[in-house]
Amino acid sequence: MKQSNPNQGPEVSGPETDPDEPVAPDSPYLAGFGINAGWVEELEDQYRVDAHSVDESWSVEFGGVVEPRAIRDGVRPSSPSAGPAPASANLAPLEPVSTPAPTDAVGARLPIEPTPEPDEIRGFSNDLPNGGMGGFDQGSAPVVPGADPAALLHQADKHARVLRLIHSYRARGHRIAQSDPLGGQSTYFPELDPAHYGFGNENLDEPFIAGDLPGGSVQTLRQILTRLGKTYCGPIGVEYTHVQDPGRKAWLRELMEEGQNFPSLDDGERHRILEKLASAELFENFLHTKFLGQKRFSLEGGESLIPLLDHIVENSPAFGIREVVLGMAHRGRLNVLANILGKSYEAIFSEFEDSPDIDVPFGSGDVKYHKGFSSDRRVATGERVHLTLTSNPSHLEAVDPVVEGRAKAKQVHAGDTDGETIVPVIIHGDAAFAGQGIVAETLNLSQLNGYCTGGTIHVIVNNQIGYTTTPSEARSTLYCTDVAKMIQVPIFHVNGDHPEAVIHVTKLAMAYRQRFGDDVVIDLVCYRRHGHNEGDEPAFTQPRLYRKIREKESVETLYLKKLVAGGRISREEADRIKKEHHDALREALQVIHSRPPGPDESYEPRGPWTGYSRTRPDEQVETAVAIERLAQIATGTAQVPSYFNVHKKLQAILDARAKCVAEGLAIDWGLGEALAFGSLLLEGTPVRLSGQDSSRGTFAHRHAVLVDQDSGEEYAPLDHIGENQAHFEVYDSLLSEAAVLGFEYGYSLADPSSLVLWEAQFGDFVNGAQVIIDQFITSAHQKWGRMSGLVMLLPHGYEGQGPEHSSARVERFLQTCAEDSMQVVNCTSPAQFFHVLRRQMRRRYRAPLVVFTPKSLLRHPKAASPIEDFATGAFKEVIDDPIAAARPEDVRRVIACSGKVYYDLIEERAKRFADREYEIAIVRVEQLYPWPEARLLEAFGRYDRAEARVWCQEEPRNMGAWTFVRDRIQAIVGDKVRLECAGRPEAASPAVGSPRIHRAQLQALLGEAFGLDD
Structure with missing residues (x-):
C-alpha cells in the first residue's frame, strides 16, 4: 500500500474483525x-x-x-x-x-x-x-x-x-x-x-x-x-463489500455514510457543472444541425461525462496528479476532444468538411472519431495538467491495455514508481465492458508487478444498449461492471441525470485511487438519445425505450431547472453562458469557411519523440561492439552475489557463456541475445522484455533471471554488469497475448529510448493478439502518425510439433507490409539477431520489428556465430552463399530462403552434392520487409548464368513468404527464368501432427529445392 499524503485523507485502519459480516445470534461476537x-x-x-x-x-x-x-x-x-x-x-x-x-x-x-x-x-x-x-x-x-x-x-x-x-x-x-x-x-x-x-x-x-x-x-x-x-439507495448505488481488505471497506464506508453520499457544492461549482453540461449539449446540437447526417457518435444522453472528466482534470493538482492518460471509444469522443482536451472547434469542423487542403503527411489517415490528441490544460488554480487521448480503432476496448502501457512508460520515465502523478482514465461502453474479453485481461494486469499503474479510473458510459442489443441479450451478469469484481475494487453506479451525484462519485473515485493505488469503477448510467449513429433509427428495434427517451428532457435542462428553482442561478445568466458557447461554435465554422486550414501540427514528433525521423534511413548504422566490452558483458551474466545459490546445472551454463567470449568460442543464441541486451544497457538504453515464461525462456535458453535454490530470491545479472548502466527489466506475464502485447505497444508509444520487447511463448499463439497487431502495430503510423519501436519475438519453425507449435504465421505479417509500416526479419544466426536488435535502437527511426526466432537452432552447433561477427560489421539484410560466391560462374541453381530451412538445405546439399556444393547457391533473405531489393539484385546478378531459381520454405505454399516474395523475386531475375517454389503442399492447417509425415514432407520439399526426382 502506498504512503499517505496530505491529499489522501487520514489513514483508516481496518478492524480486527470484519464489521460488514452479518452478526448471527450464535456468533462468537455475542x-x-x-x-x-x-x-x-x-x-x-x-x-x-x-x-x-x-x-x-x-x-x-x-x-x-x-x-x-x-x-x-x-x-x-x-x-x-x-x-x-x-x-x-x-x-x-x-x-x-x-x-x-x-x-x-x-x-x-x-x-x-x-x-x-x-x-x-x-x-x-x-x-x-x-x-x-x-x-x-x-x-x-x-x-x-x-x-x-x-x-x-x-x-x-x-x-x-x-x-x-x-x-x-x-x-x-x-x-x-x-x-x-x-x-x-x-x-x-x-x-x-x-x-x-x-x-x-x-x-x-x-x-x-x-x-x-x-x-x-x-x-x-x-x-x-x-x-x-x-x-445506498439514492442516485448512487455502491458495490464495495466484495473488497476483501477491511481497511479499504471501512474507509469507503465512513466516507459515504458520514455524508450520506451527497455532496455539498458551492454556487461556483454548480455553475461550472452547468457550464460543462451546456457546452456538451450545444456542441452536439451544433454538429447535428450543421453537418446533418454525418456520423459523430453523439454523447447526447450521457452529457454528464463532460463535467465528470472536467472534475478529474481540474482537481488533479490537488491530488498531486500532473498528467492524465485517457482512452475511449468513438461515442462522445469529439465532445471530449473539444470540451476536455481543448482541441479547437476549427480543427474538428475541418475534419467534418473533409477539406482538400488538409494534408495527411504519413499515410491513410483515419476518421475523426478515432484520432488521438494531447494538450496541456491550465486549470483554475493556474497549474498545468498534461492530457493525452490515445488513438484507437473501432475494435471496442482494444485500446485499454495500450492506455495502461502508455501510462506505465510515462510513470517510469518520470520516476513515479507508485503511479501517483500520472493517472490512466479509461472510458468504456456498457456492452463492450461486459462483452470484450480484453477487459478482463486488462483488469488482470492491474495488480501485477511490471504492469501495475497505481490504479485506473474506469468510467462506463452506460447508455443501456449496445447498437441494437439490450442488456438482457448482452450479458449474463446483473451489471455490466460485474467483471471488475474479480480484482476487488469498488464500483459506483450513478444516475447520469444527477450531475452533482456524478461529481461526488468522481471525488470518491479519485480519493480512493490516490489513497490505495488501485482501480475504481464509475458506472455512469445514462441513455443514448439517438441510434448507434446519427443515421440510424433506433425505434426499429427498441420502440418503447425510444418513446420514453424522446419524451425526456436533457440533463442540462433538468439541472438548470433545479438551480433556477433553488435560486442558485438566474435564467438570464444561464442564457448568457449558452450564448457564449454558441457564438464560439458559430465563429469557428465561419473561420474554416473563410480560409483554408493550416497544417495539422498535432502529428509532429514532440516530447520524447523529438528528433526522431518518420522516414526510414537508407544508410547502414554501426552496431558492432568491441570484444573487450563483449567479454565484460559475458562475464557479468555469470556473476552472482557470494551468498546466492545458483542451480548447479545453470551455473555450468553461465560459466560456459563467459568462457565462450574469453576463449573466442562460438556464441549461441542465448548468449548472443544477452550480448545485445548488455551492450545496449551499458550504452544507456533501458531494456524491457515481457511475455509468458520470458525470464527463463520457453526453451530454457535465456536464464535472464536466476532463482536462489534455498531462499527463492531472484537476481537478474544483466542489471548488474556495469556502473551507470541502464535498467534491465524482464517479466513473466500473465497468460494473455492481447492485453500484454497491447500493454507493451502502449509502453513503446511513450518511450522511444527503451528497447521494448514482447515475446510469444510460441509464435503460433500470437494470433490471440490479432486485433492489437492489425489495428495498432501494423497500421498506427499510417492512420494516426504514431511511431513505435516495439520488438516482437515470435518462435517459429517446423520441427514436427504439430499445427499449434510450428508457425508464427509469417504470411499474415507480410500481408500488411506496405508504406514502411514495420520491419520483418527471420535471422539465421545469433550475430544477426545481435545486430538487428542493436540497429533497432541505434537509428533515430522507429518502426515495429517482428523477429521470427528459432527453437531448434537455439542449440544447433552450426547456428552459432564466431565472436568476430559481433565485434565487426552490421546487420545483413541478405547473406550470400560463401561457397558459391567463390565460383559464381559455376553456379547452375540458386535457392533463396529465409530462416531455419537454410540449415536443412546446407545439410542436404552437403549430403547430396558433397563434391560440387559450389554449383548450388543458397541465398538467405534475412530481412523480408522492407524488401531488400538492391542487395538481392546484387546477389542474383552474381549468378546470372544459373539455369534455375527457387524459393524454398518449410511452410505450406499458401503460407510463409512465398506469395509475398514471388513477384518481387521474379521482377529481379527477369522473365527468362520462371521462379519455382519448394515448400509443403497447400494446407488449411499450418503443420501436420505426425512426426513421420513431417519428415516425409521435409524430404520432399528439399528434393524440390534441389531439382531431384526422388
Whole structure:
C-alpha cells in the first residue's frame, strides 16, 4: 500500500474483525447469553445519559448502577460523534438530500404484519445443549445477576437482526438505488425490507445498536433506515463489500455514510457543472444541425461525462496528479476532444468538411472519431495538467491495455514508481465492458508487478444498449461492471441525470485511487438519445425505450431547472453562458469557411519523440561492439552475489557463456541475445522484455533471471554488469497475448529510448493478439502518425510439433507490409539477431520489428556465430552463399530462403552434392520487409548464368513468404527464368501432427529445392 499524503485523507485502519459480516445470534461476537460485553457497556452509558433511549427491559438491569461506567473508570465519555477524524475530511463537506422517509418505504411499499415469535427463541435452537446456551451455564453466567436469560436473548436477537439489516443495505442497497435516469431500476429487494427481519412500523422508533453506523452507537430503526436509504439507495448505488481488505471497506464506508453520499457544492461549482453540461449539449446540437447526417457518435444522453472528466482534470493538482492518460471509444469522443482536451472547434469542423487542403503527411489517415490528441490544460488554480487521448480503432476496448502501457512508460520515465502523478482514465461502453474479453485481461494486469499503474479510473458510459442489443441479450451478469469484481475494487453506479451525484462519485473515485493505488469503477448510467449513429433509427428495434427517451428532457435542462428553482442561478445568466458557447461554435465554422486550414501540427514528433525521423534511413548504422566490452558483458551474466545459490546445472551454463567470449568460442543464441541486451544497457538504453515464461525462456535458453535454490530470491545479472548502466527489466506475464502485447505497444508509444520487447511463448499463439497487431502495430503510423519501436519475438519453425507449435504465421505479417509500416526479419544466426536488435535502437527511426526466432537452432552447433561477427560489421539484410560466391560462374541453381530451412538445405546439399556444393547457391533473405531489393539484385546478378531459381520454405505454399516474395523475386531475375517454389503442399492447417509425415514432407520439399526426382 502506498504512503499517505496530505491529499489522501487520514489513514483508516481496518478492524480486527470484519464489521460488514452479518452478526448471527450464535456468533462468537455475542458473549455470554448472546450479548457482547462491550455492547452492553455502551448501552449502559446510553441509559445513564437518557434512560428513555433504551428499551425499558434494560432499566431493571442498569437500575443499581450509580454512575456511567466511563466516569466510574475515570474517563469522560465522548459523544456518539466523537472519535478520530472522519475519512471524509479530505473531500468537500457532504450534505444529505431529501429522500422518501423510511416510514413510507416500510409502510406503503409492503404492509408489515407483526411477526409472531416462534416457540424457539429466534436464531437459537432448543435442541442445542443447555437450552441453546451452548457451553454457558444459565444459572452461573448471567450478564446481570437476576436477569431473565430468555428476555436477554430475545433482545439480543433483535439487535443482531438490525445489524444484519445494516449489512444488507451496505451490500445490497444498490439493488434499489435510483441510479437509472429512465426509471428502470428495481424498487424492492427482500433483504432490504425490515419485514424480512421481523420488523414492522411499530418498531420504527425503537432504539437499536447501530454498530459503526454514523449517528451514534444507539439509534432508532427510523434513523438507521433513513441514513442507509440516503447513502445506498439514492442516485448512487455502491458495490464495495466484495473488497476483501477491511481497511479499504471501512474507509469507503465512513466516507459515504458520514455524508450520506451527497455532496455539498458551492454556487461556483454548480455553475461550472452547468457550464460543462451546456457546452456538451450545444456542441452536439451544433454538429447535428450543421453537418446533418454525418456520423459523430453523439454523447447526447450521457452529457454528464463532460463535467465528470472536467472534475478529474481540474482537481488533479490537488491530488498531486500532473498528467492524465485517457482512452475511449468513438461515442462522445469529439465532445471530449473539444470540451476536455481543448482541441479547437476549427480543427474538428475541418475534419467534418473533409477539406482538400488538409494534408495527411504519413499515410491513410483515419476518421475523426478515432484520432488521438494531447494538450496541456491550465486549470483554475493556474497549474498545468498534461492530457493525452490515445488513438484507437473501432475494435471496442482494444485500446485499454495500450492506455495502461502508455501510462506505465510515462510513470517510469518520470520516476513515479507508485503511479501517483500520472493517472490512466479509461472510458468504456456498457456492452463492450461486459462483452470484450480484453477487459478482463486488462483488469488482470492491474495488480501485477511490471504492469501495475497505481490504479485506473474506469468510467462506463452506460447508455443501456449496445447498437441494437439490450442488456438482457448482452450479458449474463446483473451489471455490466460485474467483471471488475474479480480484482476487488469498488464500483459506483450513478444516475447520469444527477450531475452533482456524478461529481461526488468522481471525488470518491479519485480519493480512493490516490489513497490505495488501485482501480475504481464509475458506472455512469445514462441513455443514448439517438441510434448507434446519427443515421440510424433506433425505434426499429427498441420502440418503447425510444418513446420514453424522446419524451425526456436533457440533463442540462433538468439541472438548470433545479438551480433556477433553488435560486442558485438566474435564467438570464444561464442564457448568457449558452450564448457564449454558441457564438464560439458559430465563429469557428465561419473561420474554416473563410480560409483554408493550416497544417495539422498535432502529428509532429514532440516530447520524447523529438528528433526522431518518420522516414526510414537508407544508410547502414554501426552496431558492432568491441570484444573487450563483449567479454565484460559475458562475464557479468555469470556473476552472482557470494551468498546466492545458483542451480548447479545453470551455473555450468553461465560459466560456459563467459568462457565462450574469453576463449573466442562460438556464441549461441542465448548468449548472443544477452550480448545485445548488455551492450545496449551499458550504452544507456533501458531494456524491457515481457511475455509468458520470458525470464527463463520457453526453451530454457535465456536464464535472464536466476532463482536462489534455498531462499527463492531472484537476481537478474544483466542489471548488474556495469556502473551507470541502464535498467534491465524482464517479466513473466500473465497468460494473455492481447492485453500484454497491447500493454507493451502502449509502453513503446511513450518511450522511444527503451528497447521494448514482447515475446510469444510460441509464435503460433500470437494470433490471440490479432486485433492489437492489425489495428495498432501494423497500421498506427499510417492512420494516426504514431511511431513505435516495439520488438516482437515470435518462435517459429517446423520441427514436427504439430499445427499449434510450428508457425508464427509469417504470411499474415507480410500481408500488411506496405508504406514502411514495420520491419520483418527471420535471422539465421545469433550475430544477426545481435545486430538487428542493436540497429533497432541505434537509428533515430522507429518502426515495429517482428523477429521470427528459432527453437531448434537455439542449440544447433552450426547456428552459432564466431565472436568476430559481433565485434565487426552490421546487420545483413541478405547473406550470400560463401561457397558459391567463390565460383559464381559455376553456379547452375540458386535457392533463396529465409530462416531455419537454410540449415536443412546446407545439410542436404552437403549430403547430396558433397563434391560440387559450389554449383548450388543458397541465398538467405534475412530481412523480408522492407524488401531488400538492391542487395538481392546484387546477389542474383552474381549468378546470372544459373539455369534455375527457387524459393524454398518449410511452410505450406499458401503460407510463409512465398506469395509475398514471388513477384518481387521474379521482377529481379527477369522473365527468362520462371521462379519455382519448394515448400509443403497447400494446407488449411499450418503443420501436420505426425512426426513421420513431417519428415516425409521435409524430404520432399528439399528434393524440390534441389531439382531431384526422388
